Amino acid sequence: MNVTQKLSSLQEISKALLSAIFSCNTNTKYLILDPRIIRPLESVCGVKWLKGNGIEKIFKLESVAPSFNDNVIFYMIFSETKTFKDVVDQIRSQVNIETCVANKHHIIVVPTYITTFEDELESLGLLGNVITLHSFAWMPLYLDTNILSFEIPNIFGTLFVYENFTFLPSLSKGLWHLSFVVGKPSFILTLGQHSKALLTQFDQMCEVNGNTDKVSSDFGGIVIIDRNTDYPAALLTPGSYAALLSEVYSVKTGYCESQPTANEQKYDDKFNPIIQKQPVKFCLDSRQDIVYADIKNRYFTEVTSVLSNLTKQLKSEKVDSKDMALDEIKNYVQTKLHAAKTKKKYITNHLMAAESIINVLGYRYEKQKMIEQNIMKNSEKSSSLSYSDELLVTENDKHISLRLFCLMALIYRLSESEIRKFWQKYLNHFGFKYGFAFTNLTNMGFIPDPDTPSTSSSNLQSKLKIPSFSSSNIYTNMKNLRLVPADPDSVNLKYPTCASYVYGGIYIPLISQIASLILSSTPLDEIKAKLEGVGPLEIRNDRGYPLQTRSILIFVIGGITYAEIAACNLIETLTGAQICILSDMIINGNDLMQYILDYPK
Incomplete structure (x- = not known):
């Protein structure tokens, strides 16, 4: 089994962990989900699997819970105090502590519950006898080719905004679990305060809970890096298609969806017209969508021409059934018609998405890029x-x-x-x-x-x-790191050879430059000299450098952007190596701003 197959099967481990939680009560169950948890849970398991594990009905968490009578109830929420208190209040409104049935109410907290949750239940007399708490940390979700994400919200906010380290052990534990699947690389580089702490916790888990027995790793090296070591990569306006999709639409767990609402507003609270987006619904997964696979990393000006050519090609493939014999019609329907319809659906979705990108960003895009170029200079x-x-x-x-x-x-x-x-x-x-x-x-x-x-x-x-x-x-x-090209206008956006193309030629993401240094076997002393000024740096080399396997796992703590992923994909193409991306969430610059503007939850 190659590394791609291993990574795409991580959900089987997550299913086993979740099944163990459900098996604590063998009766049929009702499952109530935090709406934000629905999409990532779909990447872990489907409705059919849940039914096979005793889930009779699935509900969305709302302010008022339906009557559950004598059924066993499992809530699944993210680890947030407000949501937890809302769930506890719902349960208290339906139970009598004196006569309640044991092992009936369960709360599954992703990725882990905090001690204040236990304290809250204990103070109310609910811990154990009325409500049972469970922690569930799913394995990294395989969103697209070589893209893994824990899909845990607010890691950036807790770590970098409020300096709360509660969830850092969950990330290190996830990396520890992953090492049993892909092995532990001999070369490790960490950059940033939290990355260094995560590696220390990883070492402690290996010492206390055991190390992987895999002799060799599927990755030649691992790079762990803090989000705050490269803020510009998240703040700059991107130019690649997938990154712009994330800027315009709400892309969650690799899924882009926007549907019109019944009472859609035409003006905002200051009476500015709201630019309407085209309704779309598709996965940002190149394994399923062949059109997305072709255009996801292209600079946007090239995307529209590619979609136009695909449309013309699709029209040219249209066959007139009047000129076909009966056997030919039957063969066409069985072998080509479905593929043609599917391709048409993909092209239509991306054409509408591209139109929305132009409508939402087009009027200020060029000026914004010029200003950003001046700032970087x-x-x-x-x-x-x-x-x-x-x-x-x-x-x-x-x-x-x-x-x-x-x-x-x-x-x-x-x-x-x-x-x-x-x-x-x-x-x-x-x-x-x-x-x-x-x-x-x-x-x-x-x-x-x-x-x-x-x-x-x-x-x-x-x-x-x-x-x-x-x-x-x-x-x-x-x-030192050559992150700003001297002449952005000379960067080829159509056939890029420089990772800065993802920002129109004005900036190279730090992670792609680090990957280039490692894959080109740059002497470690030179790498240290270049990176020591960036932040706390640690390099471990157990005779693993130069890399024995031309593959790298890059773990970004605090979220990664689609622009950075596109830059790493280009490095893969140019070097013939394999770069796998792992993070807690795929984000954009607006997400970082929302973390700043969100009051602690």
Whole structure:
């Protein structure tokens, strides 16, 4: 069994873990799901499998629960305090503690329940005798070729915004479980504070719970990296098709779906017209969708021409049944008609999605790219600040302007007055209810701590908490790692040979550059010299470097973007290697902004 087959069968392990939880009560059961958990659970198991494991009916978690009478109830939720309390309140409204039946109510928490959940139940007298708690951490979900995701929400928020390390052990445990399937590589590189901590926890699990007995690993090396070591890769506007889909539509667990609602609004709360998106429904899985496989990593300007050519090709394949004999018609229906209809459906979906991308982003895309190019070159600061003010006035979107501000705060040396001026305007436009987000920006290091004594603007960047990659020596790191091409216009977007094409030629994602260094067998001393300025670095080489197998597993803590995945796919093509991506979630820049604007849950 090759590594692709192993990774695509990880769901079988998840099914076994979930089946063990359900088997604690052999009676037929009702399953109530947090709506956000439905899509990833579908990647673990289907309805048929659930029925085979005693689930009689499946419900969506709502504010008021239906009457369950004497049936055994299993709730499945993500590990969030508010959701947990809502579930407990629902159960309390239907049970009498004095006469309740044991082993009837169960709460499955993904990926793990926290001690406060137990404390809450114990204080209410519900722990054990009324409600049983279970932790369920599914194996990484295989979303597409060489793309794995734990699909655990809010990892970025808890780790990088609120500095809460509750779920880091769940990630390290997931990596430990994965090592029993693919082995433990002899070469390991970690970059970032949380990556180093995760590797330490991984080592402890290997020591306490046992190590894999696989002699060799399917991967020559593993790279573990923190999201905050490369914020620009998430903040910049992408240019590849899959990344733009994620920007315009809500893509969750590799599924893009947008359906019209009955009372769809035409104007927002400031009476700006809302650009309507075309209704689409398809999986971002190149194993199922041959059209998506062809266009997912292409620069968007090439996508429309490819779809146009596919449409013409489909029309040319159309056969006139009048000119066919009966046997020919029968053969056509049996062998080609279904494939043609399926291909037509795929093309239609992607044409509508491409139209929505143009409608939603097209009117400001080119100007946005020009501004971002100036920012990455550390030039035209005044025009970039002016454009930021323009976005605040013209766009009623709390993510767009904040995202550009965060990029400017990383690259430019913004003065305290420039930061305060933007933030005052931002709150005036979107409400002072977001005042707490200023603290979140400080925690993430986008802006200096206001409690620090005021100094000249030249010293503001030195007070940032984030890795030095995003501080005043960012240009030294960019130059050492060659992350910013000298001439973006020379980057071939149609037939790319540089990973910067995913951002129109203005920036190379850090993970793709690290992969290039490792796959080209760059001396370890040189790699250390290039990466030590980025953040806490650890390299372990148990005679595994240069790589014995030209394959790498890259684990990004805090989420990864489709643009970064496309960049790694290009490195695969150019080097003939295999790069597998693992993360807790596939995100975009707007997701990062939402984490900043979300109050702790």
